Amino acid sequence: QVQLVESGGGLVQPGGSLRLSCAGPASGFSYNVLSWYRQAPGKQFDQRELVARINDGGFTNYANFVKGRFTIFADSGKIGVNLQMNDLQSEDTAKYYCKADLTSWSGGRSVYWGQGTQVTVSS
Numbered sequence: 136q137v138q139l140v141e142s143g144g145g146l147v148q149p150g151g152s153l154r155l156s157c158a159g160p161a162s163g164f165s166y167n168v169l170s171w172y173r174q175a176p177g178k179q180f181d182q183r184e185l186v187a188r189i190n191d192g193g194f195t196n197y198a199n200f201v202k203g204r205f206t207i208f209a210d211s212g213k214i215g216v217n218l219q220m221n222d223l224q225s226e227d228t229a230k231y232y233c234k235a236d237l238t239s240w241s242g243g244r245s246v247y248w249g250q251g252t253q254v255t256v257s258s
Contacts, residue, residue, distance in 0.1 A: 137164070137247045139233045144252030151256070152221045157233030157249055159214030167191055167244070168236040169209055169216035173229035174251070183232060187218060200226075223256045230254070 170188035187207035
């Protein structure tokens with residue numbers, strides 16, 4: 136059973152920073168794409184929006200609403216992804232989810248989600 140464990144959420148004032156981390160399986164897999172999504176208050180689970188993603192070649196892309204403020208980077212040597220969030224604003228308040236598109240060493244490819252971590256931006 137593959138688990139993704141997120142950490143780093145919390146309450147922060149506008150203009151502040153947080154770093155989210157997501158830890159995946161210690162072995163047995165390689166990643167294709169690692170992503171962060173978020174579900175804003177009042178939105179349905181299936182309305183989660185992409186925040187940022189990184190592929191196995193190191194290519195990144197970001198949602199327009201976070202460009203220049205957030206940085207995604209993957210761990211080296213293990214399945215893990217981080218999201219450095221700077222200049223947080225109230226509209227960034229959401230539950231943030233890690234998503235991992237992985238290939239097992241036996242060749243199977245699957246997508247996994249973490250349970251989410253809450254980020255609240257408020258003074």
